[in-house]
Amino acid sequence: xxxxxxxxxxxxxxxxFAEEIKIGAIMPMSGPLSIYGKDTNKGVxxxxxxxxxxxxxxxxxxxxxxxxxxxxxxxKAALKLIKDxxxxxxxxxxxxxxxxxxxxxxxxxxxxxxxxxxxNDNLINLSEYASRVCFSDSFQGEVIANYAIRQNYKTxxxxxxxxxxxxxxxxxxxxxxxxxxxxxxLKKIEIESGNKDFNKLITDIKKLSPDFxxxxxxxxxxxIIARELKKENIQIPLFSGDGVANETFIKLGKxxxxxxxxxxxxxxxxxxxxxxxxxxSYYQETTKKEEVNSFTVLGADAYxxxxxxxxxxxxxxxxxxxxxxxxNTINFDGFSGQITIDSSGNANRSAVIKQIKDKKMIYKDIxxx
Numbered sequence: 001x002x003x004x005x006x007x008x009x010x011x012x013x014x015x016x017f018a019e020e021i022k023i024g025a026i027m028p029m030s031g032p033l034s035i036y037g038k039d040t041n042k043g044v045x046x047x048x049x050x051x052x053x054x055x056x057x058x059x060x061x062x063x064x065x066x067x068x069x070x071x072x073x074x075x076k077a078a079l080k081l082i083k084d085x086x087x088x089x090x091x092x093x094x095x096x097x098x099x100x101x102x103x104x105x106x107x108x109x110x111x112x113x114x115x116x117x118x119x120n121d122n123l124i125n126l127s128e129y130a131s132r133v134c135f136s137d138s139f140q141g142e143v144i145a146n147y148a149i150r151q152n153y154k155t156x157x158x159x160x161x162x163x164x165x166x167x168x169x170x171x172x173x174x175x176x177x178x179x180x181x182x183x184x185x186l187k188k189i190e191i192e193s194g195n196k197d198f199n200k201l202i203t204d205i206k207k208l209s210p211d212f213x214x215x216x217x218x219x220x221x222x223x224i225i226a227r228e229l230k231k232e233n234i235q236i237p238l239f240s241g242d243g244v245a246n247e248t249f250i251k252l253g254k255x256x257x258x259x260x261x262x263x264x265x266x267x268x269x270x271x272x273x274x275x276x277x278x279x280x281s282y283y284q285e286t287t288k289k290e291e292v293n294s295f296t297v298l299g300a301d302a303y304x305x306x307x308x309x310x311x312x313x314x315x316x317x318x319x320x321x322x323x324x325x326x327x328n329t330i331n332f333d334g335f336s337g338q339i340t341i342d343s344s345g346n347a348n349r350s351a352v353i354k355q356i357k358d359k360k361m362i363y364k365d366i367x368x369x
Contacts, residue, residue: 031068046296071098112309116134118132119169145177155184163193187204210236215240227254245361259357264294267361294336
């Protein structure tokens, strides 16, 4: 009986002094880029369900704010999470443009940020408190340029979204490697997010007739351009980065994206470990869906790496320690593969090449750093 009373006392003592550790997330849950937010947040939520308590017994509280895909909403969200909610770290904000906004504010308040999917090279250079679990555009651009050269594509057109830093970063990376290996860039054509009139673009493509078209765009614009090209019966190989790595791109593009190539972070039919297989099974059982999106897996990896870092700190609210431990991540067994984060916050990881066939994203190859 005494032992039982002691256990009850210890449990009550734990409840009295156990802390709630808050983690923020900024993602586009509505608006034109909502598919990215919903996919990534699904991964964060599933990872949270599997690990919602720290090793010391502290309970994790996730606070998600919808930035609707806009910079101003992102800025407000970051300030609210840091100043009002007192979060110890932030996950997000997915696109490079919005992640840049998050990082600026987080750096000012010395709050760690882990970016699941924003690939722009210069992002991490903005802050000592920023890290990511995805690859960078310099690596992704090199993968795409090398693919084009291997296919003997000698000329290319690049279509750039002037409203997105992601687009410029990836296009510059591709251009550097493609031209270094004696490919010829015929033209860099600028468009802007939200624009649906691509008549001039189509005219330029007809006139220049490149071997290959690289579109470092997000899925709304990339799908429209693919449909316009098909309408004009222009059959030129198309390649994008991870910005089209989602089912919505296929739904929007329909038959026009058949054969479309792109880079991705992960393929659910080619898991790299038992841990990855177990997560895929958990996802499929929970959502009743077979295909696991790479953004979902990266969301889960970002959450797990953050929890791993917090667990290594004596004080789970010590932001400097959390940031330091994130950047001490070595060979972390992530659901998307092994991840090492260097002192600058960049992730060392592989890239996957996929192609759309019969309305499915088909694995073709894996490229290691």
